[in-house]
Amino acid sequence: MTxxxxxxxxxxxxxxxxxxxxEVALQLAQQNDAALHLLSIAPTPAGAAGFQPVPMEPYPYVEKDMRQQLDNLARERIPPTTRCETHVVSGDPAERVLAAARDLGVDLIVMGTHGRKGLSHLxxxxxxxxxxRESPVPVLTTHSTARVRKIA
Incomplete structure (x- = not known):
């Protein structure tokens, strides 16, 4: 199998x-003997209008806390037979996901979507x-109700 x-x-x-x-990313990684890269993005402070981030250094304690949470999640949910790396960065979430995809040379992005509509989406x-829209590789999006069918 290719x-x-x-x-x-x-x-x-x-x-x-x-x-x-x-769950979906893990099953795809296992079926393809692929490495799984988990990425968490620490929030940056919002500007006065509440929309634009203020340019400043990331909060090291926030990144440290997120790294610990992500490492714990990986230990709990990823079997030792699956290659997995965790990454924590700060910044604009979409920009950081796209940058990580390029920097890590991934073949696929699997991400959840909130499914917001109306004014909150706008x-x-x-x-x-x-x-x-901007990814150089395929993106598979899932909703919180997505469930993985186990393939024997």
Missing amino acids: QLFRKILCPIDFAEHSLAAL VLGSVAERVV
Whole structure:
């Protein structure tokens, strides 16, 4: 069988939708003997208007806390037989996902989507939507209700 994917990126924000995406990414990694890269993005402070980040240094304690959470998640959910690396960065989520995809040379991005509509989507934008539009590799999006069928 041909290996379709060698490296899979799965952004994790610890919400239900990203944990559902992790299930899908894990199964794809196992079926393809691919390395799984988990990425968490530490928030940056919002500007005065509440929309634009203020340019400043990342909060090291936030990144440290997120790294610990991500490492714990990986230990709990990823079997030792699956190659897995964790990455924590700060910045704009869509930009950081796209940068990680390029920097790590991944073949696929698997990410959850909030499924926001209306004004909240317009104001907050959609990280998944931007990643889908700008990604150099295929993007598989999942909703929090997604469940993986086990293939024997």
